[in-house]
Amino acid sequence: xxxxxxxxxxxxxxxxxxxxxxxxxxxxxxxxxxxxxxxxxxxxxxxxxxxxxxxxxxxxxxxxxxxxxxxxxxxxxxxxxxxxxxxxxxxxxxxxxxxxxxxxxxxxxxxxxxxxxxxxxxxxxxxxxxxxxxxxxxxxxxxxxxxxxxxxxxxxxxxxxxxxxxxxxxxxxxxxxxxxxxxxxxxxxxxxxxxxxxxxxxxxxxxxxxxxxxxxxxxxxxxxxxxxxxxxxxxxxxxxxxxxxxxxxxxxxxxxxxxxxxxxxxxxxxxxxxxxxxxxxxxxxxxxxxxxxxxxxxxxxxxxxxxxxxxxxxxxxxxxxxxxxxxxxxxxxxxxxxxxxxxxxxxxxxxxxxxxxxxxxxxxxxxxxxxxxxxxxxxxxxxxxxxxxxxxxxxxxxxxxxxxxxxxxxxxxxxxxxxxxxxxxxxxxxxxxxxxxxxxxxxxxxxxxxxxxxxxxxxxxxxxxxxxxxxxxxxxxxxxxxxxxxxxxxxxxxxxxxxxxxxxxxxxxxxxxxxxxxxxxxxxxxxxxxxxxxxxxxxxxxxxxxxxxxxxxxxxxxxxxxxxxxxxxxxxxxxxxxxxxxxxxxxxxxxxxxxxxxxxxxxx
Amino acid sequence: xxxxxxxxxxxxxxxxxxxxxxxxxxxxxxxxxxxxxxxxxxxxxxxxxxxxxxxxxxxxxxxxxxxxxxxxxxxxxxxxxxxxxxxxxxxxxxxxxxxxxxxxxxxxxxxxxxxxxxxxxxxxxxxxxxxxxxxxxxxxxxxxxxxxxxxxxxxxxxxxxxxxxxxxxxxxxxxxxxxxxxxxxxxxxxxxxxxxxxxxxxxxxxxxxxxxxxxxxxxxxxxxxxxxxxxxxxxxxxxxxxxxxxxxxxxxxxxxxxxxxxxxxxxxxxxxxxxxxxxxxxxxxxxxxxxxxxxxxxxxxxxxxxxxxxxxxxxxxxxxxxxxxxxxxxxxxxxxxxxxxxxxxxxxxx
Ligand SMILES: Cc1cc2nc3c(=O)[nH]c(=O)nc-3n(C[C@H](O)[C@H](O)[C@H](O)COP(=O)(O)OP(=O)(O)OC[C@H]3O[C@@H](n4cnc5c(N)ncnc54)[C@H](O)[C@@H]3O)c2cc1C
Ligand SMILES: Cc1ncc(C[n+]2csc(CCOP(=O)(O)OP(=O)(O)O)c2C)c(N)n1
Ligand code: SF4
Ligand code: SF4
Ligand code: SF4
Ligand SMILES: [Mg+2]
Numbered sequence: 008x009x010x011x012x013x014x015x016x017x018x019x020x021x022x023x024x025x026x027x028x029x030x031x032x033x034x035x036x037x038x039x040x041x042x043x044x045x046x047x048x049x050x051x052x053x054x055x056x057x058x059x060x061x062x063x064x065x066x067x068x069x070x071x072x073x074x075x076x077x078x079x080x081x082x083x084x085x086x087x088x089x090x091x092x093x094x095x096x097x098x099x100x101x102x103x104x105x106x107x108x109x110x111x112x113x114x115x116x117x118x119x120x121x122x123x124x125x126x127x128x129x130x131x132x133x134x135x136x137x138x139x140x141x142x143x144x145x146x147x148x149x150x151x152x153x154x155x156x157x158x159x160x161x162x163x164x165x166x167x168x169x170x171x172x173x174x175x176x177x178x179x180x181x182x183x184x185x186x187x188x189x190x191x192x193x194x195x196x197x198x199x200x201x202x203x204x205x206x207x208x209x210x211x212x213x214x215x216x217x218x219x220x221x222x223x224x225x226x227x228x229x230x231x232x233x234x235x236x237x238x239x240x241x242x243x244x245x246x247x248x249x250x251x252x253x254x255x256x257x258x259x260x261x262x263x264x265x266x267x268x269x270x271x272x273x274x275x276x277x278x279x280x281x282x283x284x285x286x287x288x289x290x291x292x293x294x295x296x297x298x299x300x301x302x303x304x305x306x307x308x309x310x311x312x313x314x315x316x317x318x319x320x321x322x323x324x325x326x327x328x329x330x331x332x333x334x335x336x337x338x339x340x341x342x343x344x345x346x347x348x349x350x351x352x353x354x355x356x357x358x359x360x361x362x363x364x365x366x367x368x369x370x371x372x373x374x375x376x377x378x379x380x381x382x383x384x385x386x387x388x389x390x391x392x393x394x395x396x397x398x399x400x401x402x403x404x405x406x407x408x409x410x411x412x413x414x415x416x417x418x419x420x421x422x423x424x425x426x427x428x429x430x431x432x433x434x435x436x437x438x439x440x441x442x443x444x445x446x447x448x449x450x451x452x453x454x455x456x457x458x459x460x461x462x463x464x465x466x467x468x469x470x471x472x473x474x475x476x477x478x479x480x481x482x483x484x485x486x487x488x489x490x491x492x493x494x495x496x497x498x499x500x501x502x503x504x505x506x507x508x509x510x511x512x513x514x515x516x517x518x519x520x521x522x523x524x525x526x527x528x529x530x531x532x533x534x535x536x537x538x539x540x541x542x543x544x545x546x547x548x549x550x551x552x553x554x555x556x557x558x559x560x561x562x563x564x565x566x567x568x569x570x571x572x573x574x575x576x577x578x579x580x581x582x583x584x585x586x587x588x589x590x591x592x593x594x595x596x597x598x599x600x601x602x603x604x605x606x607x608x609x610x611x
Numbered sequence: 612x613x614x615x616x617x618x619x620x621x622x623x624x625x626x627x628x629x630x631x632x633x634x635x636x637x638x639x640x641x642x643x644x645x646x647x648x649x650x651x652x653x654x655x656x657x658x659x660x661x662x663x664x665x666x667x668x669x670x671x672x673x674x675x676x677x678x679x680x681x682x683x684x685x686x687x688x689x690x691x692x693x694x695x696x697x698x699x700x701x702x703x704x705x706x707x708x709x710x711x712x713x714x715x716x717x718x719x720x721x722x723x724x725x726x727x728x729x730x731x732x733x734x735x736x737x738x739x740x741x742x743x744x745x746x747x748x749x750x751x752x753x754x755x756x757x758x759x760x761x762x763x764x765x766x767x768x769x770x771x772x773x774x775x776x777x778x779x780x781x782x783x784x785x786x787x788x789x790x791x792x793x794x795x796x797x798x799x800x801x802x803x804x805x806x807x808x809x810x811x812x813x814x815x816x817x818x819x820x821x822x823x824x825x826x827x828x829x830x831x832x833x834x835x836x837x838x839x840x841x842x843x844x845x846x847x848x849x850x851x852x853x854x855x856x857x858x859x860x861x862x863x864x865x866x867x868x869x870x871x872x873x874x875x876x877x878x879x880x881x882x883x884x885x886x887x888x889x890x891x892x893x894x895x896x897x898x899x900x901x902x903x904x905x906x907x908x909x910x911x912x913x914x915x916x917x918x919x920x921x922x923x924x925x926x927x928x929x930x931x932x933x934x935x936x937x938x939x940x941x942x943x944x945x946x947x948x949x950x951x952x953x954x955x956x957x958x959x960x961x
Contacts, residue, residue, distance in 0.1 A: 081619040446612035454617035509841050511646040511829060512801060516654035519617045521624065541623035557845060569617050576613055579646025579829045 008531055008551045008560070013502065016436045019588040021548055022565050023498045025088055028075035030410035032434075032592045033057040035072060035088055036498040040450060042094055043491035045484070048102050050095035055102075057592065059129050059175075059409050060154070062167040065093025066479065067158050069287065069404040077495050080544075081520065081567050084459040086494045087482075094487040096167070107136040109178050114138035116200040116423040120180070121145075121188050123172075124152020125405045126396025127205030129412025130419065132175045133595045137420060141180035142199075146187035148239070150176060152207055153397075154405060156235035157257070159264050160475040191364045191392070201391045201419045204378075205412070208397035210360040213353055214252075219310030223317035223351075227310065230261045230354030237264055237474070246349025248272045250320055252307055253354035254284030259294045261352040266297055267474035275301045276320075276346065278337060280327045293478070296464070297471065305344060306337060310351070319347040357402045377401070384428040385415040393418055413594055420595040432593040438586040441499055442575075448585055450499055452572040454519075455492045496570045500588045503561055505554035507582035514574035514583055515539070520567045523574060528553070528560045538564055616640050628664045636661045638688035642681075648800035648826030648841075649679050649748045653686040655803050656717070656746075659810035660687065670715045671707055675700040675729060678755045679721030679748035679826070687717075698729025701736035704743055705927075711937035712928050715814060716743035723753040726762035726781045733783075737790030740818045742926040744810070747783055747821075748800070750828035751839035758831025769836035770828075784918055785904055787821040788897050793924035794820035795900060796917045799844050800827065805916060812917070818924035825913065849907055851892050851916030894920050 011018055021027050025035040033054060041050035054061035068089050076085030116139050120127040123145035131141050149155060150172040154163065176182060188194060194202055211229035214220055220227065226246070230253065236242035249270040251262040254277035265273045275294065277284055281303040284291065294301065305322035312318060322344045325337040359377050364370060369389035371379040378387050380394045387394055395411035397403060418428040441449040463480045464470075470478050482490060515523040521540035528534075534549060535542040542549070547566040555561065575583040618634070626632045636657045641650050660670065670690035674680035676697035683692050691714070695703040704718050725733045725747050736745065751764045760768075763783065764776040787795050794816040798806040806824065813820035825844045827833050833840045838847075891906075893899040900919035907914040927933075934941075 081622060453613060453615065454619060456618050509646065509829075509833070510801060510845075511648065511827070511841055512651045512654070512803070513646045516650050517616070517641070519619055520621045522621075540621035543623065556842070567619075567621055569619060571613070571617050573613055573616060573640075577641070577645045577650070579644065 008528065008534060008549065008562075010553050010560075011548065011550050013438075013550075016434050016590060018548065019438075019500050020434075020436075020590045021546075022500060022568075023588065023590065024075040024077050025072035025086075026498065026590060028071045029058075030071065030407045031058045031413065032410075032590065033072075034498065034590065036494055036496050037587075037589075038095060039086070039088070039091055039491045039494040040496070042091055043451070043488055045098075045488075047095050047098040048100045048105075051099040052102055052105055054092055054095060055106075055174075056594075058406060059132055059412070060125060060171045060405065061092050062096035062171050063125075063154055063163060064406060065089060065091075065096050066163050066167070066477075067154075068092070068406055071406070077497050077567070078493060081569065082458070087459055087462070087490050090462050090479075090482055091487060091491060093481050094484075097481050098484065098487075103174070103177075106174060107178075109135050110138040112138060113140050116140065117142070117198075118419060118423075119144065119194050119197070119199040119202045120205060121191075121194065121202065122152055122205035122207060122396070122398070123147070123150035123182070123184070124205050124207050124396055124408060125154060126398070126408035126412045126415070127152070127203055128172060128175045129409045130203045130205065130395065130416045131180050132178065133413060133416035134419060135175075135178035135180060137595055139420075139423075142183065143180050144183045144186045144188050144194075146185065148184050150182065150184070152205070153231075156238045157231055157260065159234065159238070159260050161263065161267065161470060161473075161478050162260070164475070164477050187363075189363045191370070192368050195368060195389070195392070199391070200423045201393065203415055203419065204364075204387075204392065204394045204398050205396045205408070206361075206398045208357045208359045208402040210358050211257075211353065212356040212358060214307060214355070217307060217310060219312055219317070222312050222315065223310045226317040226350045228350070228352050230257045230352050231357060233352055234260060234264060237268065242268070244269045246270070248348040249274075249350050249352065250346060250348040251275045251352045251354055253277060253356070254279055254286055254301075254303075255354065255356065256286050256290050257357070258352075258354035259286050259290040261354045262294055262299045263297055264474060265352065266299065266471055273299055274346070275299060276305050276307070276322065277301065277303050278306045278325070279335075280304055283327070283335070297467065302346075304337070306339075308343070311345065317349065317351070319345055320351065321345050357397075359398060359401060361398075381428075383414070383431065384418040385411060386418055386422070386428055391422065413592060416595045417593070434593055435589070435591045437589045438500065438502060439589070441572075441585045441587055446576045448499075448572050450496050450585075450587075451492065452496070452499075452570070452585070454495065454569050454571050455489075457489060457493055459493065460486050460490045498588050498590075499570050499572070499585050501550075501563065501568060501570070501572075501574055502584050502586045503550070503552050503563070504582050504584070505552045505561060507580040508555055508561065509580055509582075510555060510557055510559070511579060513577040513579065517573045517577040519571065519573070520569055522563050522565070522568045524562045524564075525555070525557075525559050526562060534562055535564075538562060540564070540567075542566065614640060627661055629666060631661065631664075631667065633657065633661045635667055635689060636687055638683070638685040641685045643678055643685075644828075644830045646829035647678065647754075648750060648824075648828070649682045650685065651800040651803070652746070652748050652806070652824050652826050653682045655800075655806040655810060657686045658803065659807045659814065662807065663811045663814055665715060665814065669713075670717055672717050672719060673700050673704045673707065674719040675721070675724035676755070677721035677724045677753070678828070679750070680719060680724055681755075682748065683717075683719050698724050698727070698732055700724065701729065701732040701741075701745075704745075705736060705739065705741055708741055708743060708927070709933070711939060712742070712933075713937050716741075717814075718743055718745040720745065720747050721754070722747060722749040722751060722761045722763040722783070726783060726786075730762070730781075734786070734790050737787050737792045737819055737821070739927045740791060740793055740924065740930065742818055742928070744813045744816075744820045744822070746810075747823050748826040749783065749823050749839070750826050750832055751837065752828050752832040754828040754831060758828065763839075765838040768838040769834065770832040771830075771834055773834075773836070775836070782904060782908070783823045784821070785901060787819075787823075788901055788904075788919055791819070792821045792919075793818035793921035794917075795919040796821070797823045797825070797913070797915045799825045799848055799915055801841060801845065802848070802915070805850060809917060816920070816924065818921070818926045825915075844913065847912045848915050849912040851894070851903070851914060851918060892918070894918065895922060
């Protein structure tokens with residue numbers, strides 16, 4: 008195999024599973040170490056630089072990092088990465104002084120941001136320190152987008168959101184709240200140097216053709232509209248018997264909110280089998296914890312009315328069947344079921360809708376009525392208009408919106424400086440030896456055998472009585488430390504120098520997880536078939552080095568390396584070293600020279 | 612400095628036929644110098660016992676004094692162990708074996724422990740064909756006492772101290788052959804492909820199995836002037852490659868192709884020849900083994916692999932017709948047969 012090019016940024020980045028999986032590439036293990044050292048403010052700032060909303064995300068993130076976490080490959084459960092992020096937010100000190108300063112002297116470029124959700128706010132945060140003049144337009148009375156209108160307060164307290172949205176609004180953009188933009192042309196005509204569209208995916212799907220839909224309209228609500236009405240206090244109550252249709256996270260938020268607004272008999276009814284519901288496992292758990300039944304394999308067939316009033320819904324029971332390609336079809340069993348209800352919340356998905364964008368101003372739309380957007384630069388076919396967040400490629404989540412925002416900000420900056428938006432800045436990386444002494448490392452290299460710690464919850468009765476009471480209480484400092492110790496420090500890389508290796512096998516012998524091999528060269532399939540331990544996870548690279556005296560190669564399967572440093576401790580010649588790999592997504596081009604926030608992980 | 616190894620192991624590694632995981636054969640984290648050959652020998656023992664489906668509690672590890680004799684602390688942590696006096700491992704092993712012939716005896720020693728202070732004991736345990744595996748982790752020096760030349764140091768070899776050794780070296784394989792061992796092999800700590808199957812075969816051999824494992828002392832004797840350094844052994848090793856033909860209950864295989872010649876070009880351009888398969892060796896003949904050892908010695912290479920094996924081996928118990936089972940299984944009446952039996956014995960001397 009070709010020897011690994013460890014200077015290539017993505018080589019070691021892939022080893023840091025959580026960071027690699029995070030759309031914004033948050034340096035997770037670095038902040039987890041800071042938390043273990045009780046340096047919460049620095050942990051917070053490190054997060055803030057990457058993901059802009061650590062307090063929000065520490066409570067609500069979709070956490071793609073956790074299924075990716077290496078710990079989950081050697082033990083049952085991953086590190087509670089998301090909840091540790093919240094610890095940083097909960098225990099930090101006042102960090103305002105460390106936030107970037109905004110130049111008095113503006114750079115003369117004006118940018119309009121449509122929407123004040125996470126995507127647009129990220130663009131604002133990345134551009135404001137460069138002296139851009141920003142105008143933010145949002146139909147809502149306050150900033151935050153769906154984070155404010157959709158995510159219920161019992162998952163995300165308003166104070167947390169206000170604080171983090173506030174950091175950005177304090178950077179001085181001009182805000183135009185309660186301002187629905189009904190024409191993109193009118194904005195473009197204002198002569199902005201660039202326009203960012205971060206208007207989300209605001210349309211909830213309906214069941215327009217289901218019998219009874221029109222007649223029962225007053226008792227049927229579109230989930231996301233209803234949640235927004237609850238958030239802005241236009242809706243304060245709901246009927247006692249509530250059916251929530253759908254199996255995604257919106258359905259979970261709807262049913263739990265309904266329970267807090269007076270529903271006594273709230274159930275979720277979903278077409279697909281329970282295991283295939285779109286909702287995250289933990290969101291389902293939370294609903295079940297609140298005793299909400301989830302009835303699966305039921306396809307709605309009719310809204311049933313009596314004397315003009317909704318009294319229930321009828322469903323066809325189905326069974327999931329799979330063809331040879333694993334494609335699912337829901338086959339009716341012939342059985343029909345009736346469930347009584349007073350009101351129905353329809354939470355069966357969202358889609359993009361751009362009624363306010365004229366189709367003749369140069370923005371191309373595809374056959375699904377979505378704008379054509381470049382996946383790297385986020386530029387539309389009208390060069391000065393950029394898209395990001397749910398508006399760009401359909402509904403995703405907050406962290407994806409943030410990641411889009413960073414990239415769009417880079418593009419906008421490049422565009423406004425007259426440079427090509429295709430010249431993307433490389434990530435900033437470096438490798439720093441963690442050796443302090445012959446066998447001492449700057450990081451806690453021992454691998455704790457603890458199981459994942461559980462986040463305590465508020466008393467159920469109290470929580471259900473107050474829709475604003477946060478259900479999750481967060482880790483205390485002591486538990487946070489123990490959970491932080493579960494992290495395997497995947498960013499502390501095993502770096503090999505073949506020139507120093509005497510092939511004594513000490514590293515291969517000591518390695519607890521049999522990662523290291525000295526063997527004859529071969530192609531990847533051949534090698535993977537004959538390493539010391541089964542090597543089947545192809546998402547993880549083989550680290551290959553040649554130049555050994557015997558002509559063999561060193562082949563390390565990165566898959567379940569524990570980063571315990573024993574290989575480097577047992578190496579007599581220092582051919583192995585543990586080096587911390589720093590990988591930071593470069594933010595708007597000019598920030599290359601001046602990092603948004605300066606954080607040094609100190610030694611010891 | 613780490614004092615413990617993580618308890619996590621590769622999740623896809625399967626247990627052996629007895630249901631034991633490899634971890635069940637491991638021991639404490641080594642305190643030897645980083646890179647010591649002895650640690651690789653320990654890893655090979657772990658691998659061999661795991662693969663050979665040996666029950667850890669059926670093994671007794673017995674050793675003398677030295678870095679090598681310390682190594683039983685770092686493997687087979689669930690087995691029995693006796694760290695005895697310098698050079699006296701054979702007597703302790705003999706006693707234990709006499710008391711309980713059902714155990715698997717694994718003696719671990721060093722070149723100092725066996726070829727200097729314990730040379731007499733070494734000779735006699737060979738003669739008795741005690742059923743055990745006797746391994747010497749041979750680094751050509753007294754590692755534990757800071758690297759003095761040992762009795763296996765070759766003439767002219769110089770350790771870190773820099774002074775060439777003037778005395779004739781003892782070849783422990785030749786000695787074992789001379790003294791009556793019924794399984795004799797030599798290997799290298801850096802060659803597990805050879806060493807692991809040899810250990811597996813030796814553990815099954817009924818009688819005295821001896822393996823001399825060249826195991827470099829990275830701290831005191833891994834110099835360019837030493838004949839027991841990693842580089843020297845690699846460059847001068849010649850393997851018999853005979854391991855594949857051992858007539859055993861279970862087939863034991865290595866990755867070597869007998870009779871196949873290997874050429875490895877080193878970074879400095881020199882070429883190392885590895886002769887896999889010595890056509891002139893008959894592994895069932897002591898004379899042939901002795902001749903092969905001597906021939907390679909005179910050619911400046913070290914012959915490794917299986918050198919000799921006696922398929923008709925009869926161990927000490929068989930030779931002296933001792934009791935068939937462990938003494939601990941004897942009931943009270945057998946252990947204290949009473950006055951009548953004593954009188955009969957006394958009468959036989961009259
Ligand atoms: C019920 C629910 C729960 C969710 N829970 C989570 C969660 O726990 N974790 C998570 O990561 N994600 C969650 N999401 C998804 C997440 O909220 C979105 O993916 C994310 O907010 C998208 O960010 P955005 O910046 O693209 O747009 P949005 O957050 O949708 O913001 C768009 C903003 O643009 C404004 N706007 C739209 N059109 C116009 C216009 N023409 N003129 C002026 N203003 C306009 C809107 O008022 C809105 O404020 C949830 C979504 C829903 C529906
Ligand atoms: C009776 C006695 N004499 C001398 C010593 C000192 N001593 C300890 S280890 C050792 C030599 C060990 O050499 P070797 O068996 O080759 O082991 P190594 O450390 O090289 O593995 C000596 C002489 C001792 N411990 N006991
Ligand atoms: S163990 Fe730590 S560094 Fe590794 S993937 Fe999990 S959280 Fe990230
Ligand atoms: S750090 Fe080294 S010894 Fe530890 S698991 Fe990784 S490769 Fe193995
Ligand atoms: S002194 Fe030599 S033999 Fe002893 S542990 Fe160190 S390297 Fe091994
Ligand atoms: Mg020695």
